[in-house]
Amino acid sequence: MSKTILEMDNVTIRFGGLTAVDSVDMKIEEGTIRALIGPNGAGKSTIFNLITGIYPPSSGEIRFRGTLINGYKPHLITELGIARTFQNIRLFSEMTVLDNVKIGRHCRTKAGFLGALLRGPGVKAEERAITEESMEALKILELDHKADELAKNLPYGEQRRLEIARAMASNPKLILLDEPAAGMNPQEKQTLMSMIRKIQDKGLTIFLVEHDMKFVMNLSDRIMVLDYGRKIAAGSPAEIKSNPAVIAAYLGKEVG
Numbered sequence: 159m160s161k162t163i164l165e166m167d168n169v170t171i172r173f174g175g176l177t178a179v180d181s182v183d184m185k186i187e188e189g190t191i192r193a194l195i196g197p198n199g200a201g202k203s204t205i206f207n208l209i210t211g212i213y214p215p216s217s218g219e220i221r222f223r224g225t226l227i228n229g230y231k232p233h234l235i236t237e238l239g240i241a242r243t244f245q246n247i248r249l250f251s252e253m254t255v256l257d258n259v260k261i262g263r264h265c266r267t268k269a270g271f272l273g274a275l276l277r278g279p280g281v282k283a284e285e286r287a288i289t290e291e292s293m294e295a296l297k298i299l300e301l302d303h304k305a306d307e308l309a310k311n312l313p314y315g316e317q318r319r320l321e322i323a324r325a326m327a328s329n330p331k332l333i334l335l336d337e338p339a340a341g342m343n344p345q346e347k348q349t350l351m352s353m354i355r356k357i358q359d360k361g362l363t364i365f366l367v368e369h370d371m372k373f374v375m376n377l378s379d380r381i382m383v384l385d386y387g388r389k390i391a392a393g394s395p396a397e398i399k400s401n402p403a404v405i406a407a408y409l410g411k412e413v414g
């Protein structure tokens with residue numbers, strides 16, 4: 159039987175008078191690819207912010223592998239095994255590709271980020287392990303041959319992949335990707351899709367927000383649709399494509 163990795167139960171968040179996420183229920187099964195779609199302002203990024211501890215929900219429960227994580231601080235949630243990328247690129251452009259990934263890895267080490275900067279004597283063995291694991295993450299995203307280049311010198315599509323490698327380096331069980339294909343050309347999207355499948359093959363669960371319907375329909379096992387903070391549909395790509403509420407939310411535009 160499939161195991162639930164992430165569960166939202168009746169989750170609501172209000173910002174003043176605005177209910178950005180309204181009574182949302184969701185279950186994601188381990189090892190699957192789930193997409194979250196919806197028009198602009200539907201509450202998609204807010205759901206990611208709730209799961210990663212940026213905001214506590216106003217009400218409802220969020221469980222990760224059975225643990226109630228409501229109100230946990232973001233670094234604790236990372237330690238539990240949830241990593242994310244952001245809509246806009248957040249790389250250290252003057253640092254190397256490898257160092258950008260190592261920063262993602264340090265959040266799980268005893269020495270931590272400060273220790274890594276100070277490079278105390280006890281840090282060396284840990285540092286070596288971090289380099290190896292970071293190179294593994296780069297390999298999955300096919301960026302290992304660019305480890306020593308400065309991040310700013312990578313083409314756009316590779317910079318976005320580097321962000322995923324950095325998220326992978328914290329050794330997550332669940333990875334949240336916020337518009338991973340945004341700004342990519344069709345070839346870059348195709349490459350990204352095969353890499354996300356490779357990440358899934360490693361046993362990870364993927365939850366992504368994406369506006370590119372073709373990308374979402376091709377990649378996802380299941381899709382949840384939000385509109386004005388409410389879940390209006392959930393199902394397989396085929397079910398979502400033909401769902402009247404979804405078509406209406408997209409103002410009659412063809413979905414997929």
Ligand SMILES: Nc1ncnc2c1ncn2[C@@H]1O[C@H](COP(=O)(O)OP(=O)(O)OP(=O)(O)O)[C@@H](O)[C@H]1O
Pocket residue numbers: 173176178196197198199200201202203204205
């Ligand atoms: N910190 C905040 N304070 C006040 N309102 C917020 C805050 N964060 C989000 N909102 C509001 O909540 C609603 C949902 O925003 P959110 O960014 O989650 O939408 P989205 O579906 O990710 O949109 P997009 O596709 O444009 O990124 C919007 O009306 C937004 O203005």
